[in-house]
Amino acid sequence: MSKDAFSNHPITPEELPQVNSQSFTPLSNTYIKVNLMCRLVFWLMVVSALLIIYWQPWITLHKLLELYLPQVQLAAGGFGLLSSVYGILADKNKGYAIREHDFSYRSGVIFQSVVSQPILRIQHVELKHGPIDRHFGLASLEIFSAGGAMHTFAIPGLPEEKAREIRSYVLTHSDIAAND
Amino acid sequence: MTSYQNQWLKLSPVAIVYFAVQFIKTIGNNLFYLLPAIFVGYNQFSENALIIISGLGALLVFVAISALLKFYFYQYRLSEGRVQIHSGVFQKTHIDLPFERIQNVRFEQPIFYRPTNHVCMLLDTAGSNKLEAKIIALPKNIAESLKQEILAYKTENTHEANDQEPQTNEEQLLNSRSMRDLVIHGLASNRIWIVLGALAPFFNSLSEKFVKGIESFGVDVDALMASSQYAFWQYVLFFFSIAFVVIALMALISILGSVITFYDFKLTRSDDRYIRRNGLFTRHEVVMKLSRLQMIALQQNWLDRALQRVNLKFEQLNANLERQSAGTSGGKIIVPSVTLEEAHNLATETWPNNQLSSINYNPVSKRLAIRNTLIAFWLFVPLAAVLTYFEKTELATASIAAFILSTAFIILSWKRRGYAIDDNFIYLRKGLIGVSYRCFPIHKVQQTTFSQSWFMRRFQLCSVKFVLASGGQTLPFINARIGEELIDSCLYQVEALKKSWM
The missing domain is CATH 2.30.29.30 (Pleckstrin-homology domain (PH domain)/Phosphotyrosine-binding domain (PTB))
Structure with missing residues (x-):
């Protein structure tokens, strides 16, 4: 046993240190920016891959796929933007x-x-x-x-x-x- | 100190059998996937019987040679508080394990070791399971003394100053299970249903085989079914009697399984160690230091409730998740189908001031039931509406029925949820038709989580999670203020008392 000064004050539940009343330090701004950049780059890559599939001259696509590809691209782009915005919010909350x-x-x-x-x-x-x-x-x-x-x-x-x-x-x- | 120190030792020759059996087991496990192919190609096989038999003979010779080689290259040494094992024919493995890293010493006695009274000694380490060492064949008395030495090593190291009184070897019997208890355990454990579930994909082909089999006896099943000479109730009776026979058979298998695993179950205590021994063919022995115990769990499924029995589990470290099979798991000590009184006696014996049997549980918020009902509602009711629109009335009714049923279950499971706290322990209760009670000392908590969804924040609720070395325990939907208090007092106890968790 250590020979520190022994103390044994009574503690009532109200006096306990409280986890939720601490002040939390937010994560660094660089992290938030880097994260945002990564997300945007990822979705940009997804959208451009879809575009490449759409524009490439070598393979003829299935009719159904050709018909709906633009919508899929739009949806991917929109979802990417939304998730990036949500990502900023989430990172700011960490x-x-x-x-x-x-x-x-x-x-x-x-x-x-x-x-x-x-x-x-x-x-x-x-x-x-x-x-x-x-x-x-x-x-x-x-x-x-x-x-x-x-x-x-x-x-x-x-x-x-x-x-x-x-x-x-x-x-x-x-x-x-x-x-x- | 023992005389076999500091020199490389060979195993007893019995180990050759062990290696051979081990080898055949691995082959068998792989062959299992080939079984369908073997059945399909059965005719070709029977034509080339000679080749097959000579092939099998060659395989046996191969097994024998490999077992001999493995035996020849296996050696172990005990020196300066460490175990060293060299093994492997082509791929060599060297294990070097200091005694203080050993968490747990277990014995296994396969049936072929019994005549010569040898055991297989397993040394568990915390953390990774790769570092598990196994001394394949040791005479029982040497293994026993070695175990004492290993387990005493740590205490020796820490209490060198105050001369410890010699280890008392007396073992105090805490609990043993009679044949009757094991039969009850077999009946009540759900393994029957697992077997049935696993068989489900084959039901179709099985019933076809069955019908064909009957037909081969000259019975025309179709005519039998179509004929009007039997009344409807006779068919019902016939069906029920078959169902009864099947269930009885499954129950019998389950009872057999329970007896094989837990035969001659004994839980003993020697000083601060719990020792569990069980098994009909392969004897298992597990030793647990009392200080390593993280949580006591009492579990009852619906059959256990009807039979007034309860399964008691002592849970320690979670390191060996992969090895957790029925009765052989390294981490847990399960005491099967004890009566309520025995369970509470065991719990009080282990942690004297715990109130597992007497404490009153606080309910969790009814919003838990409301939220889950809403989820079920949105899953089933719109589906029912769509189905009605397309005039699939039966399916719509089924969907509504599913909603009502799941609501009933949701309410039941909400009723079962409960929590309680006293000076030293936290108690949790959950279940559906069965029920389970868990109890753990507050100072053994590793980590806490306080979480809230947006809705829960509105109603001032929260979920709390306590992480123990044996896994996480979640307590959902309690008052946020109480949740905060739980976490605060929990962290306070951990940090202020500074008690060890193992």
Whole structure:
């Protein structure tokens, strides 16, 4: 047992620290922009692939397909735009909060959720950055608990600097040290 | 310390049988997919009997040689608190496993090990299942002492200062299952219906075969059905008696399965360990450290309710999801078909101050039922309207009936939902016709989730999820304020008490 100053004040339910009254830090603006760009590029590719199919001279298309292809293109384009707009909203709603003993991550527009991960229960931490993330200096922080891969706690779109800071905060945290 | 330390050891020769059986099993599993082809080509096979038989002979020789080789190349060593295993003929595998990484020690005793009293020792690690080590054949007494050594290793390491009293080897019997209990378990477990479901695609061809079979005895089924010499009720009786025979047969299979898996079931406790032993042909032994236990679940399906029995499950780590089959799973300890009283005794024995049997459950919001009914409504009623429009009255009626039925089930399942909390534990209840109760210590929670949809926010409701090392538990549609309190006090207990979860 550690020989810290022992305290044992009574705590009433009203005095407990509250998860939902924390102020959440929104994700970085770069992340939102990069995400938007990725989505737009993806849908642009879908629409242009459909266009190529429509205009290409080599294969004659089935009549039904030829008749409805323009509508499909329009629908794909419209859906792409809508989902991109929704994506901006969703990304703006994402945010994280760090307390002395736990992390929380908030997300969702219609279905909102707040996931909280006590630092004491962290098994290991991973920094992930794909090629696009790396180019923009972003990283996502993945935190694994014994709950299994299904319940990985992840904060995406952190500036790389910040992500490293949080990771070292976790690794040097007294709760983790006490756990070993 | 034992004398076999620090040198490479060979297995007992019995292991050759094990390797051979293992090999035949894998071949058998692959052959399973070829079965239809074999049946189709049966005639050709019978013409070339000689070739087939010599082929089988060659296969047997091959099996024998490969088993011998595998036996020859398998060696293990125990040294300095670690197990090392070298195995493989062409593809070598080297396993090096420190004792403290071993989560669980299990024994398996296939039927051919029994005369020589050998066991197969399985060493589970947390996390990946790739690192599972298996010492194929050990004499029982050596395996037993080795197990003590491995399990004692950790405690030795942590409590080196205060001289621990020697491990008491006394095992206290907590529960055993009699033949009668196993028969009840076989009857009540749903495996009958799973078998029936799996057979469903073949019903058509089976019944054709059946009719042809009868016809080959000189009975003309069509004429029998068409003739007016039997009254309608006789056909009904005939149908029911056949159905009865089929169900009785299935029940018998299920009882047999239950007896084979759980024969001579014993749950014992030695210090802080629970040990489960069961099996008719292959004896299984699972050891669980009490501190690794994450959740106690009591499950009753409708038949269990009628028979006043309950299946009790001790759930630990979730690492071996893939290996979870009926009675052989590594992670769970299931005590089949105990009476309510026995179940509660076991639960109190394990976690003395839990109130699984006495606590009152709070209901969840009725909006859960309303939302699900609305979903069912939009699924079935417009469909019924469209069907009526196209004058398919029967289908429309069926759709409406489906809506009414699902509404009934939705209300039933809402009624079953419940939750309760005391100083140390959270209790959850759910079910449909059957019911299941779960109970877990608050300090073992790994992660919490608070979620709300737009509608739930309007009615100040929320769903809460607690993630344990054995999996996630969801509590839907409770008052948002209560949900927040649950999460806050849960996080507080985890972070302030700093108790270990394993």
